Amino acid sequence: MPTPTPAGLPETLRASGYRRTPQRQMVLDAVEELGQGTPEEISERIHQTSPGVNITTVYRTLELLEQLGLVRHRHFGHGAPMYHASDYDTLHSVCHRCGQVAVIPGKLLEPVARWLADERGFVLDTGHIALAGLCTKCAAEPPPD
Amino acid sequence: MPTPTPAGLPETLRASGYRRTPQRQMVLDAVEELGQGTPEEISERIHQTSPGVNITTVYRTLELLEQLGLVRHRHFGHGAPMYHASDYDTLHSVCHRCGQVAVIPGKLLEPVARWLADERGFVLDTGHIALAGLCTKCAAEPPPD
DNA sequence: TTCCATGCAAAAACTTTGCACATCG
DNA sequence: CGATGTGCAAAGTTTTTGCATGGAA
Numbered sequence: 579m580p581t582p583t584p585a586g587l588p589e590t591l592r593a594s595g596y597r598r599t600p601q602r603q604m605v606l607d608a609v610e611e612l613g614q615g616t617p618e619e620i621s622e623r624i625h626q627t628s629p630g631v632n633i634t635t636v637y638r639t640l641e642l643l644e645q646l647g648l649v650r651h652r653h654f655g656h657g658a659p660m661y662h663a664s665d666y667d668t669l670h671s672v673c674h675r676c677g678q679v680a681v682i683p684g685k686l687l688e689p690v691a692r693w694l695a696d697e698r699g700f701v702l703d704t705g706h707i708a709l710a711g712l713c714t715k716c717a718a719e720p721p722p723d
Numbered sequence: 724m725p726t727p728t729p730a731g732l733p734e735t736l737r738a739s740g741y742r743r744t745p746q747r748q749m750v751l752d753a754v755e756e757l758g759q760g761t762p763e764e765i766s767e768r769i770h771q772t773s774p775g776v777n778i779t780t781v782y783r784t785l786e787l788l789e790q791l792g793l794v795r796h797r798h799f800g801h802g803a804p805m806y807h808a809s810d811y812d813t814l815h816s817v818c819h820r821c822g823q824v825a826v827i828p829g830k831l832l833e834p835v836a837r838w839l840a841d842e843r844g845f846v847l848d849t850g851h852i853a854l855a856g857l858c859t860k861c862a863a864e865p866p867p868d
Numbered sequence: 869t870t871c872c873a874t875g876c877a878a879a880a881a882c883t884t885t886g887c888a889c890a891t892c893g
Numbered sequence: 894c895g896a897t898g899t900g901c902a903a904a905g906t907t908t909t910t911g912c913a914t915g916g917a918a
Contacts, residue, residue, distance in 0.1 A: 597872060597917050623901080632875050636778070637908065639873095653800050655852060658907075664812070671845050680845070685839055690831045698825065700816050701857030706855035707800055714844030742892050742897060763882080769902050782883065803882070 587690055590646050592606045606663075608679040609649050614662035653706040654679060673713035681710070746776055750784040751808075754794050759807035799824065799853045804810050812850035818858035827854070 587606055588598045596602075608623040615623065617640060618619040621633045640661050643649040651659040654672045684704045691702040692721065733743045739749075753768040754760065760768065762785060766778040783808050787849055788794040796804040799817045814829040829849045836847040 586755075596766065599873065599917075601874070616907095617781060630875085633907095634876080634909080635874055653798060653852075653855075655798050656804075657818060659801075670828070671839060671843070673845075674848065680843065682843070687854075688837045689834065693831055694827070694854070694856065696777065698816070699862070700818075700825070700856050701862045702816075702854060702856040703819065706819060707798070707852050710798075710851035711839070711845050711847040717844070717846045720757070740897095744892075744898065746899070761882095775900080778882095779884080779901080780899060783898085 587648065590648060591716050594646060596642065597644075600628075601635050602639050602642070604628060604631065605636055606643055609643075609661055610639075611624040611665050613666060613698060614660045616653075616658035616660060618658065620661060650705070652706050655710050669704050670708040671713075672708065672710055673716055675712055675716035675719075678713045678715075680710065680713075733868050734795065735793060739791060741791075744771075745778050747784050747787070749773060749776060750781055751788055751793060754785075754788075754806055755808045757855055758811060759805045761803035761805060763803065765806060771822065795850070797851050797853065804843075814849050815853040816858075817853040818856055819855050820857055820861035820864075823858045823860075824853065825858075 586618070587603055591598050591602065604624050604627075605620060607707050608620045612623055617633065618637050619681075621631070621636045624631050624636065625722065640649060640651070644651065644661075648664060649661050650664050650667065651661045653659055653671070655674055662694075666682075669687060670679050671682050672679050687702065687704050691704065694700040694702050733817055736743050736747065740817050749769050749772075750765060753765045757764065757768055762778065765785070766781045769776050769781065776791050784798075785794060789796065789806075793809055794806050795809050795812065796806045797815075798804055799815070800819055801854075812826050813831060816825045817819070817823070832847065834848050836849065839845040841845050
């Protein structure tokens with residue numbers, strides 16, 4: 579099973595010349611515990627145990643952790659980016675009427691990735707943006723007259 | 724060939740009980756002339772000839788035109804949504820390092836769309852989001868140490 | 869002790885809302 | 894004339910920046 583704490587933040591920080599701080603650990607922990615979340619959600623999670631941590635720090639830390647490769651973010655269309663641990667790199671669909679999100683097999687995009695690589699030299703990042711459309715329920719509903 | 728002005732704004736407005744106004748025509752024209760643009764860009768375009776049009780009106784009008792099916796918007800990941808005429812409904816790739824955007828064949832997603840429809844009842848909206856990744860140049864560059 | 873990191877406050881970017889006046893039909 | 898649409902101003906969100914204090918090494 580994947581180790582929840584992959585034995586790495588302090589070392590990774592050290593290796594790149596950054597300092598180890600409680601806040602940085604808390605942000606990473608929060609991301610891993612939540613699975614994924616917006617900066618706001620991550621901040622709230624941290625506030626449950628450490629109300630003193632400023633959301634500015636959350637933003638700055640997420641940026642740092644992303645640069646270090648420990649977290650990544652993705653977009654569901656509208657609104658705030660979702661941060662998640664690097665190993666939680668999944669393809670999603672999102673309904674743009676009701677917002678419903680579902681996990682779908684990343685393999686579906688393999689042919690697309692291959693085409694982009696071969697024809698364009700473009701390296702597809704499967705999990706970065708969710709595929710948008712309408713879920714069953716919303717597709718069935720009459721157009722919003 | 725696609726008529727640039729599909730003979731429609733006044734009629735479409737009328738049909739739905741809305742009024743025809745110069746601003747509404749200007750917003751639609753600007754979107755068509757630009758191909759696509761953020762609300763800000765659309766507003767600037769209009770200001771070149773009609774400085775008096777308020778950006779609030781642009782936002783409200785884009786929402787209306789989208790509801791009427793005359794324009795649509797899509798997301799490139801970060802930042803503001805891009806509005807475009809409904810007929811300019813194309814699949815794009817976007818590099819998340821440098822922001823480069825390229826048009827790619829929508830057909831590439833047909834198998835994906837079919838799978839989503841069959842397995843999930845999900846109606847994929849090909850043009851609504853871009854596929855993210857790294858362009859050739861950025862993929863070649865060393866990681867930002 | 870020496871910088872790096874954080875908290876706080878203010879600003880910036882983007883979008884929405886409320887209201888009075890203007891305009892379409 | 895009556896209802897809808899617009900401009901203006903203000904407020905709401907979300908994210909970024911500047912700076913002095915605090916903490917890691």
